[in-house]
Amino acid sequence: xxxxxxxxxxxxxxxxxxxxxxxxxxxxxxxxxxxxxxxxxxxxxxxxxxxxxxxxxxxxxxxxxxxxxxxxxxxxxxxxxxxxxxxxxxxxxxxxxxxxxxxxxxxxxxxxxxxxxxxxxxxxxxxxxxxxxxxxxxxxxxxxxxxxxxxxxxxxxxxxxxxxxxxxxxxxxxxxxxxxxxxxxxxxxxxxxxxxxxxxxxxxxxxxxxxxxxxxxxxxxxxxxxxxxxxxxxxxxxxxxxxxxxxxxxxxxxxxxxxxxxxxxxxxxxxxxxxxxxxxxxxxxxxxxxxxxxxxxxxxxxxxx
Numbered sequence: 001x002x003x004x005x006x007x008x009x010x011x012x013x014x015x016x017x018x019x020x021x022x023x024x025x026x027x028x029x030x031x032x033x034x035x036x037x038x039x040x041x042x043x044x045x046x047x048x049x050x051x052x053x054x055x056x057x058x059x060x061x062x063x064x065x066x067x068x069x070x071x072x073x074x075x076x077x078x079x080x081x082x083x084x085x086x087x088x089x090x091x092x093x094x095x096x097x098x099x100x101x102x103x104x105x106x107x108x109x110x111x112x113x114x115x116x117x118x119x120x121x122x123x124x125x126x127x128x129x130x131x132x133x134x135x136x137x138x139x140x141x142x143x144x145x146x147x148x149x150x151x152x153x154x155x156x157x158x159x160x161x162x163x164x165x166x167x168x169x170x171x172x173x174x175x176x177x178x179x180x181x182x183x184x185x186x187x188x189x190x191x192x193x194x195x196x197x198x199x200x201x202x203x204x205x206x207x208x209x210x211x212x213x214x215x216x217x218x219x220x221x222x223x224x225x226x227x228x229x230x231x232x233x234x235x236x237x238x239x240x241x242x243x244x245x246x247x248x249x250x251x252x253x254x255x256x257x258x259x260x261x262x263x264x265x266x267x268x269x270x271x272x273x274x275x276x277x278x279x280x281x282x283x284x285x286x287x288x289x290x291x292x293x294x295x296x297x298x299x300x301x302x303x304x305x
Contacts, residue, residue: 021078025132027124028117033090037121038066039132040074040084050138050175050268051083051125055118057145057180057254059211059303060093060110073258080265083134085125089117089150097304104185104222111185114150115157116164122154122174123167140176140272141199142264145212145254148182152230155201156184159193174199176272178264181205181212181254184230189221191233200240200271202264203227204256206249210299235279242267242280249286252296 021040028035042049054077056063056070064070065086074084092110118141126136143151155177157163177199184191205214205227213226227243234241244263246253257264270276286292295302 022074025124025128027087028120030090030113030117030120035088035090035117035120036065037085037087037124038074040078040086041133042078042081042083044081045083045133047135048138048273049081049083049133049135050140050272051085051134052077052140052142053085053087053118053121053125054257055087055089055114055141055143055147055150057143057147058091060091060107060114060146061096061303062091063146064088069255069258076258076261080261083132085121085134087118087121089114089121093304108185108187111149111153112163114146115153118150118154119157119164119167122172126168126172136172138175138272140178140268141174142178142180142257143182144180144257145182145251148179148254149185149212150182151177152179152182152184152201155198156186156191156193159196159198161195176200176202176268178202178257178267179204179227180257181209181251183212183224183226185224187222191225191230193237193239197237198234198239200267201230201234201242202267203231203241203243204246204253204260205244206246206251206253206296208248208250208297209253210297211251211303212254231281238277240271240277240279242271242278243282245281245283247283247285249284249292250296251298252293255293 024038027037065088070086077084090113092113096106125134129136141151158165213224216229217224231243
């Protein structure tokens with residue numbers, strides 16, 4: 001009987017510890033939709049603790065801030081000593097079909113909506129930094145697939161004063177960005193960072209990605225610019241970046257945020273904490289084709305039917 005009571009007590013303490021670790025906050029309401037964030041806080045937090053704001057993927061048609069993969073990643077981030085924040089954003093491509101450069105308005109609108117929501121979430125973190133135990137100078141964005149597009153687009157917008165960037169303090173700067181199979185949508189040709197330099201950025205991308213282009217899809221000044229086009233821009237202008245090319249991989253790289261958390265730690269230590277001005281590129285090759293998941297070869301036709 002004593003043993004049973006002891007096990008129950010331990011279980012209750014574990015539940016209580018988790019309840020203290022994660023809290024949900026409403027950070028905005030847009031078009032009648034309430035937007036929430038889950039904030040996961042490690043036991044020991046100080047002014048040098050880095051906050052990671054994670055943006056889920058799903059093609060701007062699906063996904064949730066509190067789905068299984070988001071929770072797993074946030075809990076893993078907490079184990080590594082980060083404050084982890086998972087956010088909602090509006091899914092602007094639900095029901096859209098026949099998307100492409102000749103019908104890019106729905107894509108542009110969906111990306112802008114998600115980016116505006118990410119900027120609103122950043123604003124909430126900054127305004128409530130003391131309560132949330134967040135250092136506004138140490139916020140890193142991480143995104144997967146549509147979320148990777150969103151975090152890159154957020155950095156791009158903040159550096160150029162686009163969308164609702166003005167709701168953040170003029171001196172606000174992201175500490176870093178990590179993109180797992182992302183790209184930037186531009187109607188102004190090549191990607192430029194006009195007002196200030198972009199945050200140090202990690203690019204993870206499969207060279208055979210058919211869903212979020214590794215290279216570029218462009219018609220005149222409008223297009224998607226993938227990692228293989230963004231990294232050379234960073235190199236040319238002396239911006240710090242880390243670029244890992246997954247040779248022969250498709251869109252499955254979007255799901256590698258948890259398996260590569262040790263690489264992310266290295267990036268944070270060198271680029272964010274120590275402010276090292278590094279430009280790093282590497283190739284990842286896996287000869288075992290059977291290790292690739294079924295969605296590795298996804299194309300837009302598989303999502304937007």
